[in-house]
Amino acid sequence: MIQQVHSHPDIYRIRVNLPDNPLQYLNAYVIKGVSGNLVIDTGFNRPECKRALCQGLQELDIRLQSDTSLFITHLHADHSGLVGLFAQAGCPIYMHPVDYQYLVDSEDGSTWKAAEDNFMREGMPTAEIKTQFSNQARTFSPDPHFPVNPVHDGDCLHLAGCDLQVIHTPGHTPGLCCLYLPKEEVFFTSDHILFDITPNIQVWYHMKQALQRYLESLQKVRELPVRLALPGHREGDTSIAGRIDEIVAHHDRRLAEICHLAGLYPHSTAYDIAPHMTWSMRGKQWKDFPPTQKWFALGETLAHIEYLVDHGVLCCREEQGCRHYDLVRTET
Numbered sequence: 305m306i307q308q309v310h311s312h313p314d315i316y317r318i319r320v321n322l323p324d325n326p327l328q329y330l331n332a333y334v335i336k337g338v339s340g341n342l343v344i345d346t347g348f349n350r351p352e353c354k355r356a357l358c359q360g361l362q363e364l365d366i367r368l369q370s371d372t373s374l375f376i377t378h379l380h381a382d383h384s385g386l387v388g389l390f391a392q393a394g395c396p397i398y399m400h401p402v403d404y405q406y407l408v409d410s411e412d413g414s415t416w417k418a419a420e421d422n423f424m425r426e427g428m429p430t431a432e433i434k435t436q437f438s439n440q441a442r443t444f445s446p447d448p449h450f451p452v453n454p455v456h457d458g459d460c461l462h463l464a465g466c467d468l469q470v471i472h473t474p475g476h477t478p479g480l481c482c483l484y485l486p487k488e489e490v491f492f493t494s495d496h497i498l499f500d501i502t503p504n505i506q507v508w509y510h511m512k513q514a515l516q517r518y519l520e521s522l523q524k525v526r527e528l529p530v531r532l533a534l535p536g537h538r539e540g541d542t543s544i545a546g547r548i549d550e551i552v553a554h555h556d557r558r559l560a561e562i563c564h565l566a567g568l569y570p571h572s573t574a575y576d577i578a579p580h581m582t583w584s585m586r587g588k589q590w591k592d593f594p595p596t597q598k599w600f601a602l603g604e605t606l607a608h609i610e611y612l613v614d615h616g617v618l619c620c621r622e623e624q625g626c627r628h629y630d631l632v633r634t635e636t
Contacts, residue, residue: 306360309540310490310532313337313466317534318360320347322382326597327501327537330382332357333492334364337464340371344483344492345536348444349385357386368393373463375455377494378480379403381445383536391450398453398461400472403479406510407448418509423599425627426606427573435595455481471525475518476503478511482525489531491544496521498535499547501584502554506603507610515555515611522548558608563631566618571628578605 305319318332330353333344343361347353366372374390376399377383384407390397409415420433455461457472469484473496483492495503505518526548533540533547541547558581565577578601579590585597593601609629612618618629 305356306363309333309534310488313464313485313488315490315534316360316364318357320353320356320360322348323350323352325382327382329537331534331536331538332360333534334361334366335464335466336364336366337466340373340464341366342373342375342464342466342468343390344375345377345383345494346374346386346389348382349388349446350444353444354386354389358389368395370394370396373398375399375461375463375483376403377482377492377536378477379406380477380495383494385444385446387446387450396453397450398455400456400479400481401452401454402474403477404448404452404454406478407446410445411448415509422507422509423575423602423606425622425625426602427575427626428602429575432595432598436599457481473521473524474511475505475514475521478508484528489529491525491528491530491533493533493540493544494536496525497533497544497547497551498537499533499541500538502551504600504604505555505607506600507606513610513614515607516614519552519555522551555608558604559612562605562608562612563617566629566631570630571621573626573628574606574609575602577609577629578602581605 307317309315309317314336316334316336318334320330320332322329330345330347332346335342347357368390373396374387376387387397406415424433455470457470459470461468461470466485469486471482471484473480473482476495480494480496482494482496505515508514526545530544532542533544561581562577565580566572569576583601585593609618613620616632619632621628
């Protein structure tokens, strides 16, 4: 399903359904120019996503060739999975080098192993770790052997007849980049800002303080003049400042909730704390969460714990290879 979301330049949204995924669908955007085209993100590397993306491009009479470029906003497989289609066709591909390198390093499974070992130290049982082998982020990720044009914060790209500004907004991933059309005040927010769900913030072995970086990245773009915001999932809006304030308030509540739980359950692991957090899972109990959602929930819990430890609110003690957390008691 395609929808025109802006005119002059002509911008279209291709709705790429994500089967068996709570995100429901990805918004792949296309800027259709007179002398070239730009596609932004792709969907998972699975037949259903390929069919939806290719059908949308066909309806727009866009062929994958050298005058069509691809911009990958970040490494997650629902955004990068079908990059191989563009690489095989000789399309120029743009991506931040930090996220590109993460894809390359993930090929032998070492990055997943590092994450699994870390989560085991945070209390996740071995049996729960094994269920992650079905994680869609792993199963439907792309072949990382594609040529990339690296982009960095502040770069100006001239693609599809448009001048686009690259804005590096680390947090959701280390290398996530948004695209901004200054003249038209159109902002492709990817998963940095979503409007009816909250972006998941995880811990990363090669990026410390993911939550701190994310909050800083939100403030970085808060005053950006925006007439139209186009997110990676669900619907967009015409304003970002109000939504940013809502997201910041959400994380403040998360931090307060973890402090409360650390007081109720002293010397807990992150895995002990996570089931007591407030999650939007349509009334499901922790034991009934799908494996992937447990993974994301633990990662988000841990990102907030990391923030609190760094700010001296929680302390961490490691015992028998497992980390435990307590409130830092202040003397009165």
